[in-house]
Amino acid sequence: MNKVIRIFIKDSTLIPVISIVLGLLIGALIMLLGAYNPIRAYASLIEKAFGDLYSIGETIRQITPLIFTGLSVAFAFRIGLFNIGAEGQFIIGSVTAAFVGIQFDLPWYIHVPFAVVAGGIAGGLWGSLAGLLKVYRGVHEVIATIMLNWIALYLSNYIVKFFLIEPGQQRSRILSDSSWLSSSWLSQLFDGARIHYGILLGLICTFLFYVILWKTRQGYELRAVGYNPDASEYAGIHVKKNIVRSMMVSGVFAGLGGASEVLGVFHYQTIHSVFPGHGFEGIAVALLGGNTAVGTILGAVLFGVLTFGATGMKFGAGVPIEIINIVIALVIFFVAASGLVKAIIDKVKKKIISGGSSLPTSQDWKKGV
Amino acid sequence: MDSLSLVSDLIHTTIVFATALIFASLGGLYSERSGVVNIALEGMMIIGAFTAAVVTYFVDMQLGGSSFSPWLGFITAIGVGMIFAIPHAVATVTFNANQVVSGVALNFLAIGVSIYLTKILFDGSAQTKTLDSTLSTWHIPGLAEIPFLGHAFFSAYPTSFIAFLLVAVTYYILFKTPFGLRLRSVGEHPRTAHTMGINVYKMRYLAVMISGGLAAMGGATIALTTTSNFSHTTISGQGYIALAALIFGKWHPLGAMFAALFFGIASALKSVFQVYGITDYIPVDFIFLFPYVLTILVLAGFVGKATPPAAIGQSYEKGH
Numbered sequence: 001m002n003k004v005i006r007i008f009i010k011d012s013t014l015i016p017v018i019s020i021v022l023g024l025l026i027g028a029l030i031m032l033l034g035a036y037n038p039i040r041a042y043a044s045l046i047e048k049a050f051g052d053l054y055s056i057g058e059t060i061r062q063i064t065p066l067i068f069t070g071l072s073v074a075f076a077f078r079i080g081l082f083n084i085g086a087e088g089q090f091i092i093g094s095v096t097a098a099f100v101g102i103q104f105d106l107p108w109y110i111h112v113p114f115a116v117v118a119g120g121i122a123g124g125l126w127g128s129l130a131g132l133l134k135v136y137r138g139v140h141e142v143i144a145t146i147m148l149n150w151i152a153l154y155l156s157n158y159i160v161k162f163f164l165i166e167p168g169q170q171r172s173r174i175l176s177d178s179s180w181l182s183s184s185w186l187s188q189l190f191d192g193a194r195i196h197y198g199i200l201l202g203l204i205c206t207f208l209f210y211v212i213l214w215k216t217r218q219g220y221e222l223r224a225v226g227y228n229p230d231a232s233e234y235a236g237i238h239v240k241k242n243i244v245r246s247m248m249v250s251g252v253f254a255g256l257g258g259a260s261e262v263l264g265v266f267h268y269q270t271i272h273s274v275f276p277g278h279g280f281e282g283i284a285v286a287l288l289g290g291n292t293a294v295g296t297i298l299g300a301v302l303f304g305v306l307t308f309g310a311t312g313m314k315f316g317a318g319v320p321i322e323i324i325n326i327v328i329a330l331v332i333f334f335v336a337a338s339g340l341v342k343a344i345i346d347k348v349k350k351k352i353i354s355g356g357s358s359l360p361t362s363q364d365w366k367k368g369v
Numbered sequence: 370m371d372s373l374s375l376v377s378d379l380i381h382t383t384i385v386f387a388t389a390l391i392f393a394s395l396g397g398l399y400s401e402r403s404g405v406v407n408i409a410l411e412g413m414m415i416i417g418a419f420t421a422a423v424v425t426y427f428v429d430m431q432l433g434g435s436s437f438s439p440w441l442g443f444i445t446a447i448g449v450g451m452i453f454a455i456p457h458a459v460a461t462v463t464f465n466a467n468q469v470v471s472g473v474a475l476n477f478l479a480i481g482v483s484i485y486l487t488k489i490l491f492d493g494s495a496q497t498k499t500l501d502s503t504l505s506t507w508h509i510p511g512l513a514e515i516p517f518l519g520h521a522f523f524s525a526y527p528t529s530f531i532a533f534l535l536v537a538v539t540y541y542i543l544f545k546t547p548f549g550l551r552l553r554s555v556g557e558h559p560r561t562a563h564t565m566g567i568n569v570y571k572m573r574y575l576a577v578m579i580s581g582g583l584a585a586m587g588g589a590t591i592a593l594t595t596t597s598n599f600s601h602t603t604i605s606g607q608g609y610i611a612l613a614a615l616i617f618g619k620w621h622p623l624g625a626m627f628a629a630l631f632f633g634i635a636s637a638l639k640s641v642f643q644v645y646g647i648t649d650y651i652p653v654d655f656i657f658l659f660p661y662v663l664t665i666l667v668l669a670g671f672v673g674k675a676t677p678p679a680a681i682g683q684s685y686e687k688g689h
Contacts, residue, residue, distance in 0.1 A: 017668055034489050084408075137669035140677075142469050143616060144668070146408065146609055147661040154658035162652070167594055274605055320488035327482030333456065333474035339464030 015341050016288045016295075019334035022341070030199040031319055041317035045251065048312020049305045057186075057193025061265060061306030066089070068257025069204035069282025070300050071209050072127075074291040076141075076250040078213060079226040079242060085130055085145025086254040087279025088152030091272070093123035093255025095156040096263040098269035101175030101262070102164050108178040115179045116201070116259050123255015124248045126152060128187040131247030135240040141247070149275070157271045164269065181264035196264030203297075205253055212218040212249070222246050254279060281307070284332045303328060375510025379634070379641050380521035384529050385594065389414070389587040394618065395539050396521040396583030401620060403576035404542065404556035404680040408472035409416030409457055410584045411608025412479030417585025418592040419483035420446040422497045422599035423490060425592075429501045432581040439504050443528070443589045448584020449470060451578045453479070454488045458577040465684035476608075482628050484601055494601030495541050504528060504593045528590040535583070552576055556678040557684040570684050587611065607675040613664040632660040 028038035049059045065348065069086040078084035097119035104111060133139040164172035181197045189195075213219040224232040225242045227235060233239045257278065262269055281303055289295025310324035334341050393410050400407040432438065457475050460466035484495055491497055504526050512523040543549035554562040555572045564567050588604055596603050604611035610632050617631075618624030639656045 014674075030485075046420065082467075084469070084473070133665065133669055139665065139668040142406075142408070142666060143612075147613065147665050150606060150609065150661045151658045151665075154654040158652055158654040161654070243599040273602060280473065280477070283470070283619035284477075287470065320485045320493070322481045322485040325477055326485060329474050329481055332470065332477065333460060336474060337460035337464040337468035339466070340460070343464075 012128065012290050015338045016290070016299075016335060016340050018345060019288070019331050019338075022334050022344075023327045023331035026330050027323055030326060031317075031323060034319070036319045037317055041313045041319045041323070044312040044316020044336050045306070045309035047309075047316065049309035051312075052191065053189075054191035054193045054310075057190025057195040059305055059308045060190075060195045060199055061102065061193060062308035063300050064196075064198045064202050064264070065257045065261050065278040066281055066285050066300035067199075067206060067297060068253050068260065069278045070285030070289060070296040071205055071282075071293075072250045072254035072257070072279075072287065073282045073286035074296050075209060075213075075253060076246055077226075077286060077291045079222045079246040080229070081131075081134075081141050081243065081247060081250075083127070083130070083145055083247065083250050083254075084142055084283065085127065085148050085279070086250070086282045087275050087277070088145065088149035088256075089123040089126045089251040089254035090128040090258040090261075090276070090279045091149075091152045091156045093258030095118035095159050095258075095269050096122035096255070097176060097179075097259035098164060098172055098262050099159065101179035101267075102173055104179075105176055106178060111176070111178040112181065112263070115175075115263055116181070116256065119259025119262075120252045120256040123258060124252035127251015127254065128244050128248035131244035134247075135243050149279070153272055156269065160269050160271050166268070170271045175267045177267075179263055180267060181260060182267075194265050196260070198260030198264040201256065201260055205256060206293050206297055209253070209296070210257060213293075218245070254282070267366065281328070284328055287335050374464065375641065377517040377521040378644075379637055380635035382641055383630060383633040384525050385633075386636040387630045388529040388532045388594075389590045389607055390611045390614055390629035390632055391536060391626055392528075392587030392590060393584045393608060394614040394629050395532075395535055395622060396587065397582040397612055397615040398539065398543075398620060398625055399552070399576045399583065400580035401615065401681055402556045402683070403573045403683070404678060404683060405458070405461055405554050405573055405577055406468040406472065406560060407457070407580055407584075408469055408609075408612060409454070409475035410580075410611050411477075411604060411606070412472075412476035413450050413454060413581045413584035414588030414591070414608045415476075415479040415483050415604045416581075417446040417450045417588030418596075418603045419487065419497075419588070419599050420585065421589030422448040422500060422592040422603075423487075425500050425502065426497055430688075435502060436505070438502050439500070439593045442506075443586070443593060445580045446585045446589035450583075450588075451582040452581070453585070454577050454581025455574075457581075460572045461684060462573045462577070465686065468682055470682070473480075480601065483599070487599065488566050494537070497598045500593070500597045503597050526590070526594045528586070528594060531586075532590075533626070536600055536622050536626045539573075543622065552562060552568050553678070555685075556680055559680050559683075563685075563687065569687075573685075584608065584611070610660055613660055614678075617667050619676070636661050 031038040031041055048055060050056055069090060072086040072089065073083050097115045100115040100118045106114065126148065130141050130144040133144045134141050160172045166173045176182045183197050186195050187193060212225060221237045221242050224237055225239050229239050285296055285299035285303055289299035306324050306328060310321040313323065314321050384419065393414055397407050397410050421442040424445045425439045428438035428441050457471050460471040461468045487497055506524055507527050509523040513519040543553065551562065551567045552572055555567060555569045559569045584625060592599050592603055614628035614632055615625050618628035635656055640655055
């Protein structure tokens with residue numbers, strides 16, 4: 001069979017694609033029930049996301065943090081850990097970068113890398129906390145990271161209120177512009193959109209993600225632990241160290257994302273009453289992308305387009321933008337409940353192909369998993 | 370204001386805040402005792418708060434303000450919460466989906482659906498109108514007249530009395546009835562339970578649905594007693610605190626209740642402190658993050674040891 005076709009009917013490709021289609025279809029159905037025109041809504045979503053240079057630039061800005069948090073969640077998944085804490089690591093990264101950006105006055109070629117690295121390291125340390133708790137005290141990382149998210153949120157608010165506050169505002173002072181990741185030429189290229197160097201940093205991180213996982217001994221160990229911790233331990237791999245390390249790297253990705261967002265887009269840190277949400281969206285991105293480098297980019301693009309384009313649906317078709325949250329939730333749900341999607345695929349396949357066929361059935365899929 | 374009044378005020382406010390947490394953590398208890406992780410408590414609370422607020426508002430519009438409408442809202446919320454929990458059961462019990470991922474999806478779905486519908490029902494506004502009628506406090510005749518103690522313990526919202534009653538009921542169901550034994554057995558050792566003729570799938574479906582109903586009661590409580598409307602900030606983290614209370618309470622109804630009360634104090638301190646101006650000395654943010662730090666310390670074994678149900682997080686497949 002043709003190699004290209006094979007890629008498309010592999011379940012690692014087919015399930016995300018069908019989940020997206022199902023999510024969008026049910027979203028359309030919900031819009032129909034609310035007496036909205038789904039075709040016009042989706043058309044205006046596309047129009048909003050890609051209509052002109054400015055929109056494309058803003059869409060890329062929206063995609064940028066999702067690349068970081070997607071990588072963060074995906075990296076931890078590789079060792080079998082579920083990092084729900086990308087949200088908190090993202091916040092810690094951004095508040096640290098904001099702190100460096102405000103409290104220091106340095107030439108840009110020192111200030112920018114300093115702020116970025118500080119954000120990354122802070123996120124990494126925050127992430128490794130969950131790893132340490134798991135390894136030494138047996139705390140499940142899901143619960144630990146959920147709690148650490150909230151601690152990060154309030155800690156960041158405290159730091160802003162007591163060290164960085166702009167009097168009378170619910171946010172910090174503006175970062176000195178020597179620390180900004182903003183790029184005037186990129187911005188001009190896209191008609192003044194707030195696209196910034198963070199996207200380049202994100203792509204570099206994606207490349208590093210690939211290299212660390214597939215081209216280094218460390219990456220081999222991480223993946224080995226992910227497949228089978230007991231066998232890895234027996235083979236002489238230090239499992240505990242690897243767990244802490246992977247949580248740290250995972251946190252670094254999320255922290256860099258937070259730094260990139262505050263240095264590139266906002267130039268101040270807000271006092272959050274609710275989570276910014278990029279970390280949670282990162283879970284969706286990683287899941288959809290099958291925890292691979294390329295998949296993460298694709299997932300980030302999809303969710304970036306959906307969330308940014310959603311504002312267009314409001315103007316174009318009057319649909320409340322929350323419909324996109326519903327669609328995203330449905331997509332995550334279907335990817336998670338892949339058994340459900342497989343059952344649907346099998347039914348469809350049986351209808352299309354009657355009689356003997358060489359196409360894989362769900363039984364073959366089970367063997368592969 | 371003297372210190373006795375302050376304490377009395379504090380206890381009163383603690384019970385108000387703790388009520389919703391008790392409902393939701395009892396909800397988490399049923400689900401997790403049956404072996405299904407439920408981080409969708411937050412989403413289920415959102416759905417409960419939304420349903421309660423909307424139903425109460427529209428019944429009020431039809432009938433005029435009445436003490437009947439918030440109760441109708443409360444009861445509808447339970448039903449809708451149970452229905453909303455079904456996808457979680459379908460995904461995790463029938464299709465072996467990752468229980469955490471499914472919970473994350475449900476939380477996304479809850480906020481999406483509730484705000485989407487709010488905007489449709491209230492002309493594009495992201496919050497419901499303020500409710501005319503909400504649940505009013507009950508004063509237990511006689512006891513409520515006792516100085517200080519009466520205000521602290523015997524005059525509270527009806528939902529608080531229901532919550533405490535449900536703690537006792539849950540304790541009884543879980544530890545004194547065959548149903549409870551079956552529920553716990555599928556959470557500890559599903560295969561053995563299955564061998565003994567217990568329908569693991571059915572038990573887990575039921576547990577997840579009960580969980581949804583209870584968490585929705587928690588959300589409804591907040592909408593009907595504290596905020597008097599529904600918006601995207603009505604439920605902001607209470608579901609996760611309830612989860613923390615469940616763990617801190619070591620997956621036991623009484624433990625969860627005491628943990629919920631304890632975390633209720635944290636919230637109550639914040640609002641009482643603000644009234645009395647003490648927040649100038651202790652930053653509010655530290656009061657906010659306290660429950661979460663404590664939960665981590667508990668889990669890490671620095672403050673007692675919590676052992677989760679043995680089969681938690683594991684899906685069960687017949688004949689494997």
